[in-house]
Amino acid sequence: MHEFSLMDSVLSTVEESARQAGALRVLSIDIVIGDLIQAVEEAMDFAFEALSEGTICEGAELNMTFVKPKSVCQDCGCEFEHDVFHNKCPDCGSIFTTLIQGKELYIDKIEVDMPDEPSNDQT
């Protein structure tokens, strides 16, 4: 259940950013997760619901984008997508490959509800 630790970290960053912007509440959170992180979508949702209760993130929409692993071969330069098990070069068979995507874990953007500014007040 490392999803709880990940979500705890997501929420503290989001709350801090939203507060700094003067937001009233958070409407949506977009996060990007590489497949190699082994974060389970349902467990992330569950952790989000449990941990966001009573915070300005409660009720926000959580959008998760999962990224497939991709590596580059150090011997022949071939770039290739792969599953979480196999990362040998499909072209030359080299074991010397470097992962270039699939371990992402970051908050992309959030949408927040801001207090009405005087210029927007039509009444």
Next chain:
Amino acid sequence: MELDIGKPIMEKNDTIAQENRKLLDEKQVFVINLMASPGSGKTSTILATISALSEKYKFAVIEGDIASQVDSLKIKETGVPCVQINTGGICHLESNMIKKALEPLDLDNIDVLFVENVGNLVCTTDFDLGENVKVVILSVPEGDDKPVKYPNIFQVADAVLLNKVDTMCVFDFDQDAFEKSLDDLNPLAPMFKISATKGEGVDDWASWLDSEIESFRGRN
């Protein structure tokens, strides 16, 4: 209103891990993050390794468990300094826990620090603690299919230990299948077959670890 964040979720953990690494580098302390399932023989492996290398290096241990002092008492009985972390339900160690655990340790008198992570093949994988190497233990009774079922932990390992090889005759453990799946996941990591309690294979593993420590000390 939309706000671009672009912040790594693990930023806080990674920042503290880097601080730990910097402090430990300055103090010339080599750190092993030892990860495995509960009951795979982490504590026995630590004790066997210390016994093999105790004439050359001064050791200390940080024990991570959900609860209890069971493991730290075993270590302290041998006279090796040990700090117990009780995570209280968290299934892995995080860098801030290590930072706190380092405080009571006399780092000027330690060459090698074993960090025994919480028994878990999933959650421990992604948390950098500030270690120099990650070592993963699989024990024979757990079965040869674990690398296939829990690939990530075997992918991040700098070395893999197959423990309890003395029980091979009792369990239906397919060594070829195990080695093949390890080779697919992490062809560069060496694998050592050991029996931590009987001593079999410990010297080969200790010799690899010794060369890693030597190379660390040469760099610092």
